[in-house]
Amino acid sequence: MDNRKLIGVDLGGTTIKFGILTIEGEIQQKWSVRTNVLDEGSHIVPDIVHSINHHLDLYKMNRSQFVGIGMGTPGTVDRDKGTVVGAYNLNWKQTQPVKQQIEDGTGMPFALDNDANCAGLGERWKGAGNDGDDVVFITLGTGVGGGIIANHKLIHGVNGAGGEIGHIIVEPNGYQCTCGNHGCLEQYASATGVVHLAQDLAEEYEGSSRLKAMIDNGDEITSKIVFDLAKEDDYLANRVVDRVCYYLGLAVANISNTLNPEFAVIGGGVSAAGDFLLERVQKNFERFAFPTVRTSTRLKLAELGNDAGIIGAASLALQFKDKE
Structure with missing residues (x-):
């Protein structure tokens, strides 16, 4: 049995929500931080990296216990390059190299998709969509x-x-x-x-x-x-x-x-x-x-309310398990 975890991140214009989930999609821990959109949104990705690393230390967990990180974001997403552009409520006017920054900062594989897509994945997997x-x-x-x-x-x-x-x-x-x-x-x-x-x-x-x-x-x-x-x-x-x-x-x-x-x-x-x-x-x-x-x-x-985005985002990281 695979006891490793997934991390889901739901990035919004006012709040960034985080969750640590089992591979079966059950949320075990969740927390949130305010979204700092100042300075063209340049604080957002460093804040995400810091928050993940801080909570892994807090829960005495290490990177080998995780399959990877998935995130839902506003804006236009290039899933292959792991970039976001045009997320105006985040003050992201220029292309953001999100994947590279988060992988470098956490040491974990990272996947990205649009926030509405992630909420849809969450509802399909663990909510009204009955998988x-x-x-x-x-x-x-x-x-x-x-x-x-x-x-x-x-x-x-x-x-x-x-x-x-x-x-x-x-x-x-x-x-x-x-x-x-x-x-x-x-x-x-x-x-x-x-x-x-x-x-x-x-x-x-x-x-x-x-x-x-x-x-x-x-x-x-x-x-x-x-x-x-x-x-x-x-x-x-x-x-x-x-x-x-x-x-x-x-x-x-x-x-x-x-x-x-x-x-x-x-x-x-x-x-x-x-x-x-x-x-x-x-x-x-x-x-x-x-x-x-x-x-x-x-x-x-x-059925999932505000948890849909976290759960769906976390499910993006399952692709890393499939590639092993």
């Missing part, structure tokens, strides 16, 4: 991200843009997206998209609604407030949620019609609305899905 061969993961946060696993492998595409679920067009000529296109799913189903929809629908709604009163009053609105009010039968909030779930159901059906995954898993902050969200997405999914897909692809809520 299935074909799983689609959609994360609804500030934006909309995704990870697509087909035949037990992540789909990266020819230039790393495979799985950009947030940029499926669900409303031709709709809201302009940061990517330059119009009508991307991200503009309707992300936390910011829900608020944008609420503000637009409030303008044209003339009935009584607590949501409308809050918007007209200039109160701060969040996607959670919209969903909470919808659960309380606020008419306008329910119209907003219906639109969000229409777009989500349409997108999930389109992905599933292409890939026919065993599970389509919905996670991220917006998914905290739970079955209230899932049931409405399911109705729209069934409306747009191909008959065979409708009866074979299952929609589920994510």
Whole structure:
């Protein structure tokens, strides 16, 4: 039996989360540090190296007890070179040689992938994906991200843009997206998209609604407030949620019609609305899905919460075990 461990790192714009896991994917230790994005993000990788080395000393562990390190990061990842570019929330404008720096600093092999891909790997391995061969993961946060696993492998595409679920067009000529296109799913189903929809629908709604009163009053609105009010039968909030779930159901059906995954898993902050969200997405999914897909692809809520990224990142290091 192999008793060696994996290290998973989930790099975010405000926090870097770390975990030490067994080869079976069970978290044994976890900790986090603040992300220091000052000086063009030049402190981030040294902080990661220092934190890993410090905790190995703390737990009286040595490098021979580990298979390797895996990390999920924002930005565009070159997995072969182990570099990241364009992670603007980390202040990384130039290409970062992450793999080389972390391997040099820790003495362990290191693998890298996009953060949404890693969360998808985590949910597939130890969460709602039931370790299935074909799983689609959609994360609804500030934006909309995704990870697509087909035949037990992540789909990266020819230039790393495979799985950009947030940029499926669900409303031709709709809201302009940061990517330059119009009508991307991200503009309707992300936390910011829900608020944008609420503000637009409030303008044209003339009935009584607590949501409308809050918007007209200039109160701060969040996607959670919209969903909470919808659960309380606020008419306008329910119209907003219906639109969000229409777009989500349409997108999930389109992905599933292409890939026919065993599970389509919905996670991220917006998914905290739970079955209230899932049931409405399911109705729209069934409306747009191909008959065979409708009866074979299952929609589920994510199960791992904030641990998905650490677990999925750690699973990247399993490749070093396979190469031995």
